[in-house]
Amino acid sequence: MESTDSPTVLLKEFTQRKPFRTRSLVITFFGDIVSQHGGNVWLGSLISVLAKFKINERLVRTTVFRLVQDDWLEAHRLGRRSYYRFSEYGKQEYERAARRIYSVHEADWSGSWQLVILRGVSEERKEKLSRSLRWQGYRSVTAGVLAKPGEGGGDLIETLRKFSAQDEVLLMSATTPEISSAEIIRDLVYKSWRLDEVAQGYNQFLNRYRPILSWFKNNEGETETLFETACFVRLMLIQDYRRLLLQEVPIPRRLLPTSWPGFDARHLAAKIYHILGPLSVKYIKTELESANGNFPEAAPGFSKRFNEFS
Template sequence: MRATSLIITTFGDAILPRGGRIWLGSLIQLLEPLQLNERLIRTSVFRLVKDEWLRVQSVGRRSDYLLTQSGRRRFEEASRHIYASSAPLWDRRWRVILVVGDLEPKQRDALRRALFWQGFGALGNDCFAHPGADLTDVLDALIADGLAPVLPKLLPLFAADARLARSATDADLVARAWDLSHLSAAYTEFIGVYQPMLDVMRREGLAGVSDAQAFLLRLLLIHDYRRLLLRDPELPEVLLPQRWPGQLARLLCKEMYQRLEEASDRHLDEQVCLADGSRPEVDLSLWQRFARTDPIKV
């Protein structure tokens, strides 16, 4: 488990609804039970500052770490996917981005990584496709990722059904653009790990589980689920193979999170503090946006 990745999950799930800032000492105490020592956490936070996910604000001899504007955007976009209650519907139109100008090798690699991050599959070196992405948001994200000079060399467009290729079906396009076999196996493994825990919760509730343990389990649950979603193009159900395990994993995560929520929130309310010693208030508008309307909670 990478400490930097786990800290990103912590900010996205626990710190963002509490103002998006935390005293470094409080973050260390939250993650210490996972055997992440202080030095490792400090090093990881420094990397996140360097990568412009976080920024530091000194308060006397202490420091708060805050989400940057771009970091908050990335977290909010990820939250829309992590806490969605179901797979997206499809309007039967493909979103396509064509490379119509010459790109330097570094620019091409950066573009490919940025589009893969947003779920696009590659149909050759110069064509990227997705069935549901918002092209305006995609281009805005490319600008935020420092790829504004590349935009004049891209042609975003819509294509109906399988007209991207003269004789290809939608299933053919999916098979060409994405390898779903490894992702399917990973979802199956996730279910195998967490389903027995959920079964116990259904029978016994959280008997014998402390608030701190509930938080740690919730954190690991969302962390593992988030890592899967980073690899998941989130195709509409009509384009997925039969018996796709992703939706079962989503429902499992949703129910388990709901059962852990109250106890884990009590722990966070007690433990999360700022450098001046105050406790941050929960941002109810943000919490409702990602936790009451369309997410993991019902």
């Protein structure tokens, strides 16, 4: 009988989720793995990896085709084989996300806010623009107004340029005066950023992955099966953690509830990733192919992921 804390049980639960987010998992695969090993992957390798998650070849082909259409991926052919990599847009979007996934940048909050007032952005571009701004921490506080605690920074300007929206939005800075009640501000953040739902997600993450950490600690060794298992658990870990970060957004610590489960989730993700990283790379280098053959060694930056917890 399979242990309830095993990766097999985790994989079964992962593949049975509804709706299953194939597109999101493909982006995670390119961002977490392909980007660190040369930047491109043979379609056959992608199909092989996703088969582990019970995703059939037809759905894989449809998904990557749509990601190319949406400017997330680029395709190129060598002979009869197709290879895929992040487009410039996809690379920028995932690198922005990676700064939040793999490292921590906490700054003191001075009480400032950045406001983005959508004036004339077309509906066609508004969805993509809003999705990108969500990653940067913006949320709707009233109709047509997005807000974020802190400064806008270079990411905001870069995003507006990407969508040619500099002349279609109004940027404003605001400051919370000392007279404002701290409880009112926390309540605004709690409701606008739906922190109750985010906290629930973090607690589910902790319950799901704490047993996985114990399993790997109890199953040390150097076997091909363990290397393969580490690769697929790593994908599930980052997929789940990335989805949580998309919901949470970077909020100053003083605006969060006490005993925020996101802190524990980050420590747990880091501990597991430090175990999975070296093991999974041994599988990745021998089983996945790029346009230049087997995947090369991981990029130097790979060893720095989650390094604040090393």
